[in-house]
Amino acid sequence: MAIYLSPSMLSIDFTKVGEQLAIVEQAGVPYIHLDVMDGVFVPNISFGIPVIKGIRKASNMVFDAHLMIVDPERYVEQFRDAGADIINFHVEATKDPAGCIAKIKESGAKVGITIKPKTPVETIKPYLKDVDMALVMTVEPGFGGQKFMADQVPKIAQLAAWKKEMGLSYDIEVDGGITLDNVREVLDAGANVIVAGSAVFGKEDIAGAAKGFMEIFKEYEAK
Numbered sequence: 007m008a009i010y011l012s013p014s015m016l017s018i019d020f021t022k023v024g025e026q027l028a029i030v031e032q033a034g035v036p037y038i039h040l041d042v043m044d045g046v047f048v049p050n051i052s053f054g055i056p057v058i059k060g061i062r063k064a065s066n067m068v069f070d071a072h073l074m075i076v077d078p079e080r081y082v083e084q085f086r087d088a089g090a091d092i093i094n095f096h097v098e099a100t101k102d103p104a105g106c107i108a109k110i111k112e113s114g115a116k117v118g119i120t121i122k123p124k125t126p127v128e129t130i131k132p133y134l135k136d137v138d139m140a141l142v143m144t145v146e147p148g149f150g151g152q153k154f155m156a157d158q159v160p161k162i163a164q165l166a167a168w169k170k171e172m173g174l175s176y177d178i179e180v181d182g183g184i185t186l187d188n189v190r191e192v193l194d195a196g197a198n199v200i201v202a203g204s205a206v207f208g209k210e211d212i213a214g215a216a217k218g219f220m221e222i223f224k225e226y227e228a229k
């Protein structure tokens with residue numbers, strides 16, 4: 007199974023966005039994770055549609071948008087038009103997850119459904135047949151650089167088991183506190199899209215850090 011690195015732009019140096027995006031893209035990183043925060047769903051505000059539209063011109067990476075906003079269905083078309091290839095929404099953020107999935111599909115983007123640490127994984131089971139990705143948060147969403155919550159790993163294993171049982175093919179993405187030291191734990195459980203913010207953009211050698219993850223992925227892909 008192919009495994010993808012999705013560095014989180016939350017940890018990028020915003021005085022050097024174009025430069026640092028080019029560094030990861032040239033290192034062969036396939037995705038960029040775009041953490042959109044509204045100050046309501048999470049206690050932080052990051053960036054939104056105009057920033058994504060701007061960087062779209064500077065990058066051919068897959069834009070993996072993670073909407074940490076309430077009622078995400080309101081903005082699906084704008085994020086798609088800005089250049090999002092994957093739109094992840096939080097199941098906790100909408101009264102109508104099925105409607106939100108339909109809207110994202112209609113926009114032509116891939117659909118991701120996301121759960122916070124306190125949300126049981128069973129909450130998203132009814133929607134798995136309709137999504138391209140399930141995203142497990144391994145920190146409370148809102149900030150980069152937090153400590154990995156190892157107690158969330160069984161959710162990844164459960165999603166991997168359901169995927170097999172139901173004959174589905176959704177990606178399993180993991181986000182929060184991932185480092186070179188703990189990434190094997192989530193890969194062993196069945197994750198195949200790995201978000202890393204401070205462990206990539208927070209490092210002096212950004213390309214080297216990204217390559218460090220991708221070397222580990224190669225081991226798993228060869229298994």
Ligand SMILES: O=C(CO)[C@@H](O)[C@H](O)COP(=O)(O)O
Nearest residue numbers: 147148149150151183203204
């Ligand atoms: O969505 C979030 C935080 O809400 C994440 O994408 C983090 O920004 C990842 O950063 P690290 O934990 O890897 O530093």
